[in-house]
Amino acid sequence: MREIDVKVITEKVRDLCIEANTDLGEDVLRAFDQAMAKEESPLGMEILKELKGNAWIAKEEKVPICQDTGFAVVFVELGQDIHLIGGDLKEAIFEGVRQGYQDGYLRKSICHPFTRKNTGDNTPAIIHTEVIPGEKVKITVAPKGGGSENMSRVVMLTPSDGVGGIKQFVVQRVKESGSNPCPPTIVGVGIGGTFEQAALLAKKSLLRPLGSTNPDAELEKLESEILTEINKLGIGPQGLGGRTTSLAVHILMMPCHIASLPLAVNIQCHAQRHKEAVI
Numbered sequence: 001m002r003e004i005d006v007k008v009i010t011e012k013v014r015d016l017c018i019e020a021n022t023d024l025g026e027d028v029l030r031a032f033d034q035a036m037a038k039e040e041s042p043l044g045m046e047i048l049k050e051l052k053g054n055a056w057i058a059k060e061e062k063v064p065i066c067q068d069t070g071f072a073v074v075f076v077e078l079g080q081d082i083h084l085i086g087g088d089l090k091e092a093i094f095e096g097v098r099q100g101y102q103d104g105y106l107r108k109s110i111c112h113p114f115t116r117k118n119t120g121d122n123t124p125a126i127i128h129t130e131v132i133p134g135e136k137v138k139i140t141v142a143p144k145g146g147g148s149e150n151m152s153r154v155v156m157l158t159p160s161d162g163v164g165g166i167k168q169f170v171v172q173r174v175k176e177s178g179s180n181p182c183p184p185t186i187v188g189v190g191i192g193g194t195f196e197q198a199a200l201l202a203k204k205s206l207l208r209p210l211g212s213t214n215p216d217a218e219l220e221k222l223e224s225e226i227l228t229e230i231n232k233l234g235i236g237p238q239g240l241g242g243r244t245t246s247l248a249v250h251i252l253m254m255p256c257h258i259a260s261l262p263l264a265v266n267i268q269c270h271a272q273r274h275k276e277a278v279i
């Protein structure tokens with residue numbers, strides 16, 4: 001059995017918090033380029049250029065892509081043949097978040113829901129742990145901004161709503177969100193499971209690289225159809241009009257109860273940040 005000291009996990013989480021907040025992925029930059037090739041609105045085109053320039057400055061100067069450096073959402077795939085030593089995994093991740101947000105000069109955005117008193121160190125983090133075969137641990141840090149998270153929804157559709165109902169709800173959600181989630185967005189969709197699982201599927205779908213195809217041909221087709229409808233809305237970059245309201249729709253699906261059709265829409269802004277490391 002392989003031993004890993006949780007101090008290594010703290011260090012990785014620290015570095016990933018900083019990296020994710022300052023270095024936008026190549027897949028997102030390529031998606032901006034592809035959107036510029038199709039954008040008809042001069043203002044929309046200008047904004048897409050600004051977003052690319054902003055990402056470049058953030059990377060060069062090691063400053064955050066956006067002032068909202070997000071809730072630290074951490075996905076852990078933990079090999080079942082690993083023995084963690086030196087402390088508690090959850091506390092090790094929290095400490096990594098603390099250090100990352102402090103050392104990286106990242107805004108601390110987490111507060112008490114009633115008093116709104118800031119926790120002061122961007123903890124707690126949201127941790128999703130999955131035990132997998134093997135003796136490696138994969139950590140993905142995905143900081144999530146409040147503006148786009150606020151526009152997300154979970155709904156329990158009825159089986160008779162079907163695929164048509166799913167399409168209608170997702171497009172309507174993007175329409176009602178308007179400029180709030182800082183478009184162009186990536187629309188994460190979770191279908192099936194239970195109430196909470198649908199939300200997790202939607203969030204996880206956002207980790208898929210932009211430009212990649214869905215391994216399920218039926219979902220790939222549905223993603224394309226929904227994206228086409230969304231980009232007919234005319235909301236455009238930053239909500240100022242144009243074709244590029246969303247860069248992609250990503251869907252994850254699993255079986256559901258015969259009585260229900262859970263659906264979650266997790267909207268992600270253009271600051272599509274996540275970084276991963278394997279230990």
Ligand code: SF4
Nearest residue numbers: 066145147148182269
């Ligand atoms: S929604 Fe995204 S781009 Fe907009 S303020 Fe929040 S993190 Fe920044």
